[in-house]
Amino acid sequence: MSETVKLSLDEIRDLSLSILTKSGFGPDHAVAIADTLTTCQIDDCQSHGLFRLFMCADTIKAGQIDGHVEPVLEPSDNAVVRVNAQGGMSLLAFEKALPVLIEKTRTHGIAAMAINRCFHFSALWPEVERLSSAGLAAMAMVPSHSWVAPAGGTRGSLGTNPLAFSWPRRGKDPFTFDFATSAFARGEIELYRRAGKPLPEGVAIDKYGNPTTDPQAAMDGAMLTFGSYKGSALSIMIELLAGPLIDDLTSLESMEYADGAGGAPYHGEILLAFDPAQFSGGRVDENDARAERLFTDITDQGARLPSQRRFAARARNTERGYVEIAKTLHGDLQALAEQAQAR
Amino acid sequence: MSETVKLSLDEIRDLSLSILTKSGFGPDHAVAIADTLTTCQIDDCQSHGLFRLFMCADTIKAGQIDGHVEPVLEPSDNAVVRVNAQGGMSLLAFEKALPVLIEKTRTHGIAAMAINRCFHFSALWPEVERLSSAGLAAMAMVPSHSWVAPAGGTRGSLGTNPLAFSWPRRGKDPFTFDFATSAFARGEIELYRRAGKPLPEGVAIDKYGNPTTDPQAAMDGAMLTFGSYKGSALSIMIELLAGPLIDDLTSLESMEYADGAGGAPYHGEILLAFDPAQFSGGRVDENDARAERLFTDITDQGARLPSQRRFAARARNTERGYVEIAKTLHGDLQALAEQAQAR
Numbered sequence: 001m002s003e004t005v006k007l008s009l010d011e012i013r014d015l016s017l018s019i020l021t022k023s024g025f026g027p028d029h030a031v032a033i034a035d036t037l038t039t040c041q042i043d044d045c046q047s048h049g050l051f052r053l054f055m056c057a058d059t060i061k062a063g064q065i066d067g068h069v070e071p072v073l074e075p076s077d078n079a080v081v082r083v084n085a086q087g088g089m090s091l092l093a094f095e096k097a098l099p100v101l102i103e104k105t106r107t108h109g110i111a112a113m114a115i116n117r118c119f120h121f122s123a124l125w126p127e128v129e130r131l132s133s134a135g136l137a138a139m140a141m142v143p144s145h146s147w148v149a150p151a152g153g154t155r156g157s158l159g160t161n162p163l164a165f166s167w168p169r170r171g172k173d174p175f176t177f178d179f180a181t182s183a184f185a186r187g188e189i190e191l192y193r194r195a196g197k198p199l200p201e202g203v204a205i206d207k208y209g210n211p212t213t214d215p216q217a218a219m220d221g222a223m224l225t226f227g228s229y230k231g232s233a234l235s236i237m238i239e240l241l242a243g244p245l246i247d248d249l250t251s252l253e254s255m256e257y258a259d260g261a262g263g264a265p266y267h268g269e270i271l272l273a274f275d276p277a278q279f280s281g282g283r284v285d286e287n288d289a290r291a292e293r294l295f296t297d298i299t300d301q302g303a304r305l306p307s308q309r310r311f312a313a314r315a316r317n318t319e320r321g322y323v324e325i326a327k328t329l330h331g332d333l334q335a336l337a338e339q340a341q342a343r
Numbered sequence: 344m345s346e347t348v349k350l351s352l353d354e355i356r357d358l359s360l361s362i363l364t365k366s367g368f369g370p371d372h373a374v375a376i377a378d379t380l381t382t383c384q385i386d387d388c389q390s391h392g393l394f395r396l397f398m399c400a401d402t403i404k405a406g407q408i409d410g411h412v413e414p415v416l417e418p419s420d421n422a423v424v425r426v427n428a429q430g431g432m433s434l435l436a437f438e439k440a441l442p443v444l445i446e447k448t449r450t451h452g453i454a455a456m457a458i459n460r461c462f463h464f465s466a467l468w469p470e471v472e473r474l475s476s477a478g479l480a481a482m483a484m485v486p487s488h489s490w491v492a493p494a495g496g497t498r499g500s501l502g503t504n505p506l507a508f509s510w511p512r513r514g515k516d517p518f519t520f521d522f523a524t525s526a527f528a529r530g531e532i533e534l535y536r537r538a539g540k541p542l543p544e545g546v547a548i549d550k551y552g553n554p555t556t557d558p559q560a561a562m563d564g565a566m567l568t569f570g571s572y573k574g575s576a577l578s579i580m581i582e583l584l585a586g587p588l589i590d591d592l593t594s595l596e597s598m599e600y601a602d603g604a605g606g607a608p609y610h611g612e613i614l615l616a617f618d619p620a621q622f623s624g625g626r627v628d629e630n631d632a633r634a635e636r637l638f639t640d641i642t643d644q645g646a647r648l649p650s651q652r653r654f655a656a657r658a659r660n661t662e663r664g665y666v667e668i669a670k671t672l673h674g675d676l677q678a679l680a681e682q683a684q685a686r
Contacts, residue, residue, distance in 0.1 A: 074624070076452075078450065078451045078452040078621055079422045079451035079452050079453050079454070080451075080452035080453060080621055080622055082622075082624065107421065108421045108422035108423075108451055109419075109421040109422050109423035109455065110422050110423060110453055110454065110455045110615070111422070111453065112452065112453045112617075112622070114622060137583065137584070137588060139580075149644075149646070150641045150644075150646040151646060152645065152646040152647055153641060153644045153645065153646035154644045154645065154646075155644055157637065157640045157641050157644070157646075163577075165576075165580045167580075167583050175579065175583070177573075177576035177579075177580070179572075179573045179576065181573075209644075226570045226571075226573050226574075227569045227570025227571075227573065227574055228569075228570075229522075229649070230520075230522045230524075230569050230570065230574070231569075231570055231573070232646075233508075233520035233522065233649045234506075234577075236518065236520075236637070236641070236648075237482075237508045237510075237520070239637055240480065240510050240518070240634055240637075241480070241617070243630075243633065243634075243637075244619070244623070244630035244631070244633045244634040244637075245480060245617055245619055245622045245623065245630070246622050246623060247622070247623035247624055247626050247629070247630055249633075250633060250634075250636070250637050252636070252637060252640060253633070272453070272615070274455075274584070274588055276587070276588055278421055278423055279423055279425075279455070279457060279588045279589050279590070280587070280588065280589060280590035281417070281425065281590055283590050286590070287586075287587035287588070287590055288587070290586065290587045290592075290593060290596070291583055291586075291587040291593075293593070293595070294500065294579070294582055294583075294586075294587075294593050294595060297500045297595060298493045298496060298500050298579070301492075301493075301496045301497045301498055301500070301552075302495065302496065302497065303492070303493040303494060303495040303496035303497075303500075303575075304495055305579075306572070306576050
């Protein structure tokens with residue numbers, strides 16, 4: 001990062017709240033979104049921090065989203081909590097259903113949350129880490145837009161379909177990962193295009209289905225999944241579990257729904273949560289030790305656990321009480337705050 | 344395949360039952376194993392069909408396993424069915440717990456099966472397909488032995504850790520995949536070694552942690568995961584969910600437990616099952632159509648869904664009423680039957 005600006009943790013949250021409120025989000029949505037952006041920014045997760053305020057403002061400006069709509073929890077006596085975001089952003093729906101998911105997981109041992117009819121722009125790791133903070137293991141999946149070709153295919157059918165997982169570690173940062181099943185992030189291709197740099201081999205095809213390293217040809221064509229046919233199979237599983245299983249859109253349908261409009265995609269999300277106490281017959285300490293031994297065996301050989309850079313940033317930024325963001329981003333955010341005000 | 348022998352579906356099952364019984368498996372275990380081997384052989388899944396009788400016989404011959412032990416279902420009123428295989432093969436435990444898993448899934452929407460203290464040698468797809476045959480979606484995971492290095496590592500910490508998934512399709516073969524999270528199958532490395540062929544790049548490291556294409560150096564070193572750090576993260580998730588979560592061994596511990604002995608590894612297994620009717624609020628037909636549209640979009644562009652070769656073999660072999668196996672395998676199996684008899 002070249003020139004940076006220091007923002008305290010309160011300043012991040014206040015700036016976010018201010019922009020969201022001025023853009024047209026009601027207080028409940030603004031708080032849910034600002035809290036998540038702050039969580040990401042504390043971890044120096046630039047792609048899903050304050051930067052996402054532009055997408056939030058765009059989505060509401062395009063008239064796609066109701067900034068005040070209240071998510072509706074559907075009552076259930078089974079192990080599935082369904083929450084209808086009613087065309088709002090996903091995060092308030094998640095917040096509303098989270099206590100129910102935790103309670104259901106502790107009751108049933110395993111439980112799921114289905115978020116329906118939501119606009120979605122956020123990283124999944126803050127959500128699975130809310131569950132691991134409560135001592136539960138958790139998995140989350142979402143579709144996106146059909147930018148990604150299946151293995152052996154010639155055009156986009158699948159979303160970038162991230163999978164996130166978090167495992168609680170007492171007194172330590174959790175074991176967490178959150179990765180796209182596409183070989184490359186959509187936003188990265190755009191960065192390569194702007195920089196005039198060729199893409200790595202094996203991440204994209206052009207509109208004729210041929211391999212390409214040209215970013216523009218990739219944008220006009222499709223991305224590939226990571227890990228060839230295995231990554232492709234995993235991505236299809238995510239389409240099914242976070243789409244048709246929960247009565248919500250596939251990435252193909254989400255793309256059609258957006259019909260070329262920018263902003264956040266509209267679809268569903270699924271989270272699974274697991275209570276180690278119930279699964280292990282109460283032997284949590286012995287099994288925590290078993291998991292820790294695996295983590296130690298991995299780090300002792302010089303390999304890194306996922307998310308270590310993020311946790312290091314969290315520790316550093318929390319300790320010093322501020323984060324650094326690019327001065328250009330800060331300037332753009334201030335301009336956004338003024339524009340939103342003027343609207 | 345060079346010279347082959349034709350076996351009717353009854354002959355496959357009878358030959359399996361005969362070898363298993365003579366080797367020392369009680370009738371319940373013999374039936375559970377023979378049924379799975381027959382299921383695999385009908386699909387021309389050679390690696391997990393009759394060929395596995397050698398591993399079953401070896402495991403019992405080494406005195407590791409009790410061929411008569413009865414799996415014990417632990418009573419529960421939550422959404423987790425735990426079954427203790429008590430040191431027997433996993434398959435009878437699976438059979439015993441399957442009706443409970445199906446019932447719990449229909450009751451709770453989502454449910455899990457944890458199989459503990461089992462020897463494990465089988466493919467996971469026959470199990471997830473039992474659930475998709477019942478109209479449920481299902482996922483299965485197992486650890487194995489710590490032959491696989493984490494991303495950035497220099498030695499084995501992880502198992503080959505397969506992930507299987509099946510999605511029900513009415514009137515059609517299900518959408519099913521079952522893949523190892525290692526880049527290469529352990530057995531394939533052995534085949535390359537025997538053939539004196541170098542391995543592909545990127546599938547293994549030697550005992551010093553350096554990349555190698557030499558099969559023997561790979562056997563002495565470690566395998567790598569598919570998909571670099573993403574595959575590695577997924578593999579660690581499988582260790583956690585199919586190990587410490589369910590109070591059972593990691594691949595590291597399973598390897599220590601075996602202490603160099605051959606035969607099937609000893610550990611646990613987890614299955615997750617999802618009821619589309621409950622997750623979708625009863626809108627199964629609309630959502631089936633949505634999933635079918637995705638499958639069609641994938642196959643229309645010339646890409647294949649996973650398991651298509653297997654389903655084609657199933658249709659062909661079921662239609663003609665026999666399978667073909669290599670004459671050499673058939674000879675070896677007859678010798679095994681005689682040896683087992685003589686013991």
